Amino acid sequence: MKVEVIEPHGFCAGVTHAVKCALAALRDEGEEGGGGRLYCLHELVHNELVVEDLKGRGMVFVEALEEVPEGARVLFSAHGVAPKVREDAAARKLEVLDATCPFVGRVHDDVRRYAAEGAKVVIIGHRNHAETIGTAGEMPNAADVVAIASVEEVDAIPFDVAAKVGVAVQTTMNQDEIAPVLDALKKRFANLEICASAGVCRATKERQDAVRKFVEGALPRKTGVLVLGSANSSNTRRLEEIAKASGACWSARAGSLRDIEGLQIPPLDVLGITSGASTPETFLRAAIQVLAKLERPGGLISGEGFDIIAP
Numbered sequence: 001m002k003v004e005v006i007e008p009h010g011f012c013a014g015v016t017h018a019v020k021c022a023l024a025a026l027r028d029e030g031e032e033g034g035g036g037r038l039y040c041l042h043e044l045v046h047n048e049l050v051v052e053d054l055k056g057r058g059m060v061f062v063e064a065l066e067e068v069p070e071g072a073r074v075l076f077s078a079h080g081v082a083p084k085v086r087e088d089a090a091a092r093k094l095e096v097l098d099a100t101c102p103f104v105g106r107v108h109d110d111v112r113r114y115a116a117e118g119a120k121v122v123i124i125g126h127r128n129h130a131e132t133i134g135t136a137g138e139m140p141n142a143a144d145v146v147a148i149a150s151v152e153e154v155d156a157i158p159f160d161v162a163a164k165v166g167v168a169v170q171t172t173m174n175q176d177e178i179a180p181v182l183d184a185l186k187k188r189f190a191n192l193e194i195c196a197s198a199g200v201c202r203a204t205k206e207r208q209d210a211v212r213k214f215v216e217g218a219l220p221r222k223t224g225v226l227v228l229g230s231a232n233s234s235n236t237r238r239l240e241e242i243a244k245a246s247g248a249c250w251s252a253r254a255g256s257l258r259d260i261e262g263l264q265i266p267p268l269d270v271l272g273i274t275s276g277a278s279t280p281e282t283f284l285r286a287a288i289q290v291l292a293k294l295e296r297p298g299g300l301i302s303g304e305g306f307d308i309i310a311p
């Protein structure tokens with residue numbers, strides 16, 4: 001079996017920036033030596049290894065601002081937060097460090113503009129995802145914004161068909177699934193505006209395109225794709241979907257080395273390895289080492305060599 005690392009993969013610019021912010025702030029705390037603690041609202045990025053690493057360095061993760069003592073420092077994650085969260089932080093006199101990705105910031109800008117124009121808003125995104133919750137929070141009235149993730153949900157949107165409706169998109173959606181939703185929205189709402197930021201971010205697009213190109217280039221050989229990343233990472237999950245949709249005969253996601261050890265990899269000619277935008281490169285390297293050591297009688301990993309093409 002030939003094993004190939006798919007490029008590009010792993011940390012995007014937004015995640016790299018967020019992690020750098022966190023490490024610099026933790027360093028400050030250490031140097032100041034005041035015993036102060038650094039809090040992070042929600043997971044900084046959706047990767048359990050990154051979160052565990054930061055916890056080990058002293059970062060405290062909370063799910064609500066009320067858990068942060070007044071006057072303490074709090075880091076907002078790469079996914080962005082609603083304006084109400086910023087107001088609450090100011091009311092509690094928290095020192096805010098903001099790691100919101102600029103691509104997410106642009107979506108917030110567009111939704112704020114829609115709100116100022118009196119438009120309703122449809123977000124093509126997962127309604128429970130931190131990014132979509134933050135973006136939706138830009139609308140002053142929660143009844144004026146809905147999040148949908150599929151064509152099937154368009155008919156149930158509770159807006160008048162004559163209303164002005166603005167569209168925004170969660171940056172880590174499956175880009176292949178956005179166009180059909182946009183088409184359905186255009187058919188339902190005559191006064192529809194699709195803003196410039198309405199699409200996946202560049203990093204998401206590049207990683208999704210790379211997986212599709214890899215699978216299409218490897219076919220008709222028996223091709224598999226292993227996606228490294230956490231279960232709650234939207235872009236990681238989308239990479240696995242795209243591998244399947246492109247024709248890979250096997251695909252799986254692994255968030256830990258234990259996951260790798262438990263993989264049931266069928267006989268394959270080619271295995272592509274990629275990782276989500278919040279998955280550290282060190283995990284990819286460790287995963288390759290574990291895969292290389294897996295000895296499976298009759299399995300392709302042990303029987304036919306392990307030819308790694310890595311950058």
Ligand code: SF4
Nearest residue numbers: 012014101103171201
């Ligand atoms: S996936 Fe895109 S939007 Fe999200 S942090 Fe990375 S660059 Fe920013």
